[in-house]
Amino acid sequence: MTLSGQQSGRRTPLEVQHIRDALKREFSALISMSDYEGRQPHERENAFLSRALSARATRILTDCTSDEAAAGVIDGRNDFGIDAVGFSASGSEMWLIQAKWSDRGQAGFDTAAAHKLIHGLKKLDNRDFDHFNARLQLLADRVRAVFSIPTCKIYLVVAVLGEGRLSQETETILREAAQEFGGYGRTVRHCVLNQADFHQAVRDDLAPEPIDITATMTEGWHSRDTPYLAYDGLVCAQELATWYADHSEKLYDRNVRRSLGLTDVNQTLVTSLINDPQGFWYRHNGITVQCDEIDPEFFAQRGPSKPVRLTLRNASVVNGAQTVTSAHRAYEQDPDALADAFVTVRIISVSDAPAGFAKEITEATNTQNRMERRDFIAIDDVQAKVREDFRLTLDKDYVLRRGETAPPPDFGCSVHEAAVALACAHQDPALSARINGNPDSVWEDGPHGIYPRLFGQQPNAYQIWRSVLLFRKVRDRLHRCRPMLSGRAASIADSGALLIAHMVFQFVDADGIDEPDPEWESALDTVGELVDSTLKQLIPSVDKLFGDGSYVTTTFTSEYRCERLVAATLRAVEEGADAPDLKHYQKPSASKSTSRSNVVSLILNADGIAFGTELTYLPGPTEARAIGDWLATDPDRSCAIWIKNRTKPLQWKVDGKRYSPTGLVRHIWQQAGWKEAPSTVRGPKHWGIQNEGTLIEIADRIWQQYHTDEIL
Incomplete structure (x- = not known):
């Protein structure tokens, strides 16, 4: 896997990705797509993006809120070429917007589209509101009010995800419409918003407020x-x-x-x-x-x-x-x-x-x-673009400055973590050895420096973030293994962490790492097994190649030794060579504790239920008689979503709030008005997953497995 700037071809330009992601964040919950129910997903998405683009155009032109812009979207049957309508705060100006989305940033606006937009203007001017769809009819009073002002201004807006160049014929059609509908104090003009305008608007949303x-x-x-x-x-x-x-x-x-x-x-x-x-x-x-x-x-x-x-x-x-x-x-x-x-x-x-x-x-x-060299990285143009890419593509933070607090793990990473992950992902194991010897070497510039090899051609946000995720998976797995190892084996796991990460990266398919396809991240599920198999072969390889008296720390700072270790270890893993199991290197184990965690903690510690899994409320016979009818009137009343929270792991579908299993059962009883409800209840017994059993049964299986299986 090479991260020295050779990236796979990208079907969707980066600017378009930024705009698409921003539109989804802003308008997914605001724009109705009910008329696209049952349509193919790609049709539905393209229609949504076109509508969202028209709403974003409204925000750019009128400085309204997102809710107001979404309310002006009328795209659909009987829109007569008008996708959105915007109004000025004074009520004397109106924007009629036709939007064209393109995943490749190649949308255009031809003469047919121009005629259609002008036809819509004519019907509005004729007050033929009843010919339009219901969305426009909700705006009819505001449209009528604008036209009633003798000095009103109407703008025909072309909003395209492309260069936005209009042909001479299209320009003529729009100018003639302006001349025909204008006059007597009323003004009609046309304007174009292109891909560059939308991308700049997205960037402006992220810009810090100026300080005086x-x-x-x-x-x-x-x-x-x-x-x-x-x-x-x-x-x-x-x-x-x-x-x-x-x-x-x-x-x-x-x-x-x-x-x-x-x-x-x-x-x-x-x-x-x-x-x-x-x-x-x-x-x-x-x-x-x-x-x-x-x-x-x-x-x-x-x-x-x-x-x-x-x-x-x-x-x-x-x-x-x-x-x-x-x-x-x-x-x-x-x-x-x-x-x-x-x-x-x-x-x-x-x-x-x-x-x-x-x-x-x-x-x-x-x-x-x-x-320090790291300090000047903060004003490197490449890093500024990476940070912007993180915000626009992933909606995550990318921290550059020394002294600035790194974001929580799910919300982003620091440039230091990104650089180390990219160095491990690089095909050259010498980078890991150099960073082991001197962590600041990652910032070295010049023809032989690590920094230009990692960022010289600006890896994109997907590539960096996924490299960080994989690196974290390796680190976490090693953290779990480390307390169970002793002596020289433990030292190799500690000192060799970066080289182990490098080798795991070599096993993971890099195709698609820099593209938005979510399928790639399924590769992360194999990391734990890869770490175990790599560590099993690495520990004996150190002794075979350099002797059991060699200095472990020095070994992993030597470029020459690391190159030999990588070649030998990767070959051994690929061939399935015999090697002692990791438990061979374990500390003498003390007797296992017989104390048992509570149900929720057991499940969370073992990751026994995937985040977002739907659980069903399982009332007993008495409960079913008392509140069965109430539950049946709304299926959501019997449903909760599993979230990773030790005290309140259930999110009730009815109100979206978090509850403990017992707390949610009691809340349901209270909402149902069950006055004779018992004073005590064991909540985990009443929540279960189809074909897997109740929370108690799931926890029991985890506990039994814990006492019969070795962790490694």
Whole structure:
């Protein structure tokens, strides 16, 4: 499996994937598809995407909410070429939208589509609302109100997943319609929204809100406006503290890293600010702020070096994050001390600067805390695109900056975890050995560096995320095996973890790893078995190749030894060579505990029920007589979904809330109005899975297996 940039062909362009995923997230629960019941899945999906595209166009053009945009979708039978209708807040403007979806980003808009859209406009202008479908008729009053305004503006909107180039003939048809329907104060125009417009709208939704801050310089400041506007002067540390109090970590969105917490350097800053505020300036390098605009306000006398309050639009602290954060912490401890502390602040407006200039400033100014190669990865354009791809394609987080908290496992990963996973997935085992010897080597640049071999051609979000998932599976399996191994075998499992992951990656078929096909992730089910078989062959291979007295740690940092180990171990696994079972390396086992966990814990620990499995309520004879009729009136009352929660593993279909098995039984009795219900009940006895039995029976089978089988 190679992850050095050679990716399989992609049927759907990445931009289209981003737009499709965003449309599904935004409109799946809002747009009705009832008229497509019973149709083929691909037909239903294409129809939904076309409708969602028209709704997204409405949001772009009118700045309405998602619910309002969805309510304006009228696509279907008797829509007369109009897929959605949008209205301005004033009620004097209306957008008639026809949308064209294409999985390949090649949608067009021809003369027939133009004539159809104009026909729809004519019918609306004639007030032939009863000719339209029910969805348009719900909007009839608003349409009528727009047409009643003499100065109304009507826009014919072409919304296509493609380049959006209209032929000369199509342009002529739309212009002639504008001339025919316009006049006497009424305006009719046409506009085109293409794939680039929709992708930009998706990206804009993810963009952080701009931050405005103020910097007050009372004396001794300087400014220059050539080639770019900039100010340099002293700002009170109290004002810096308010920056962080108001905006916290958002201040550093363009910095190479977040605040690193109370490191030794930062603690020194806090102490210095409190104990010697007047001397702080002499020992400090200053900070740098980038912004789009600088608005000066002279609050005393206007002129050079006169007191000025600068409002910085869309500002970001690109150097000095530790200083600003430390000022805030010092202010929390002693607000008065900071009144005498000043910091040199350099402010640069980069709105008119050439591309790359802002990045150069960030790299050049970050010298106060020790910089690591990893820190500059945070402003690498490739990583920025990967992070965007994660958000748009997977709706997950991809954390870049050192000091920034990694997301929960199900919600994303850090660039470090991604890099290590990609290194293990690479066909060259030397990468795993180098990272074992020096974890920071993953960031090495240059012709022989690991970093360009992993990210040189920007692997996509699917490829990275699935590599991370597989790597986690290997790590988790080794974590389960490790406590049962002793001595040299345990050391090999620890030190060889990355190389084991590398070998497991070689066994997993890489076809489709970078495509949206969910079938690929079924390959993860084989990882546990692959880890066991690889570890069984690896442990004796170390001794056979290098002797039972060789240093284990050194072995797994040697590129030469790792290459030999991989070749020997993979061959042994593929040939099914004899090797001691892993239990051969187990610690002498203590007697197993006879204490038994509760039913839910047993099932969860053994992963005995798959997430999302439907369970059925099984009332006893007395219950059935008392509440049977109530249960029968709504089948959902007897259904719950299994979720992975130790205290409340059941999600009732009726209200979507979580309950314990016993708690849900009691809740059902209460909802049914069963006043004579018993005071106690064993809930797991009353919930079961067809052909598998009740929760108690499932737990009993797991317990019996635990006492008759070896784990490995």
